[in-house]
Amino acid sequence: DSIVYRTxxxxxxxxxxxxxxxxxxxxxxxxxxxxxxxxDSIAKVFGSESLGRIADEGLQIHGGYGFTEEYPFAGFYRNTRIDRIYEGTNEINRQIITGYFLKKALLEELPIREKLRNVPGILKEIDDLYYGDLLRREKQSLELAKHLTMLVLHEAICKFGQAMRTEHQLMEIIADMLIHLYLVDSTLARVSQRNEKGMPIDIQKKIAQTLSSESMYQISTLAMKGITNLLVGDALKGSLEIVESFIRRMVIPRDLFTLKREIAEDIINKEEYNY
Structure with a gap:
């Protein structure tokens, strides 16, 4: 809901x-x-797919009963399917998301080449960012993930140029990376805002840590998939070394099982989702 409120x-x-x-x-x-x-496209894609996944898992938890009309999840499962189709299918929205950034990059409104010119310098600079901030490690990971996404977009543009618009699988990979970036950025901003207002953030902080860690895993996987399908030979080897240098710093080793259990217990005790 952080991306919905923000948007x-x-x-x-x-x-x-x-x-x-x-x-x-x-x-x-x-x-x-x-x-x-x-x-708007990001909120539509992530929101509709999250709702569909939750409906599916809710039905699964109920077993065979969940599939009968006597229980509400049968209706939830049936009705949420249309959400990924209307207002532009999610596939179309992913093309819009990446297409926008492709246009910005081609017009040089995004300084991708300048940003990626000195990778060791980037890594050192990010290591020094957000000193003393709440969720500093997560914010640093987000900055690294932004640069990694720019790297994949840059390599795609170098190979395909404007014809990249027809490379739909690649466009979807980059769109998913951008969705994760916006989601993490919005969540970290919301928790920081609550903290500045003196509001309770114990569970919100755990949600942000969980989300950030899982998104970094997803972005890492997407980056590796994108690069390995773009390059070959020595070019691939060199780019993979750069990607891995980002991933080593991005991924946050964390006990996600415990964090998720604590979040779930708080929801169960309150009998509501109110974050």
């Missing part, structure tokens, strides 16, 4: 910049909303 807030704030008495109000609103089209 809705940013979209509404942008829409409010349009003068209500403008003769082009509708057109200007559409242009303002377009600014956050990527975030």
């Amino acid at each position: 809705v807030y940013d979209t509404e704030k942008e829409a409010q910049t349009v003068p209500a008495d403008s003769p082009y109000h509708g057109k200007l609103i559409g242009k303002a909303l377009e600014k956050y089209a990527i975030e």
Whole structure:
């Protein structure tokens, strides 16, 4: 829900910049909303797939009873399937997400080459970031993951250029990396905001740690998959060494079983999800 709150807030704030008495109000609103089209696509993809996965697991927990109409999960399971289709299929939304960043990179609005020019320098710089911050390790991992995603996008552009738009499997890999980045970034920002306001963050911090760790594993796997399907020979060997140098620092060894158990126990004790 962190990405939903953030996206809705940013979209509404942008829409409010349009003068209500403008003769082009509708057109200007559409242009303002377009600014956050990527975030909208990310929220749609991740939200619908999360709901589908939860409905599926809920039905599975109920066993055979879950598949009968006497229990609510049969309806949940049936009704959530359409969410991945309407408002643009999730496959189309993934193409939109990566396509936006591809356009930015080709127009050199994203300084990818500059950012990746000195990898050892990047690693050293990130090691020194966020000193004393709450969730410092997670924030450093996020910065590393951003650079790793840029590396995969850069290699894809070098190989395919604008024709990358037709490489749908590759576009989906990069889209999934970007989805994880936005999800972790939004969650860390929300926990930090609660902490600054003096609000309780014990369980929220555990959720952020769990999410960050699992997302880093996912991004690492996606990066390896992308690079190994882009390059061959010495170029592949050199890039894999760079990817592995990022992954070694990105991945956070953590007892996720215990963290998840503590989160689940808190939900069970409160009998609600209220984070």
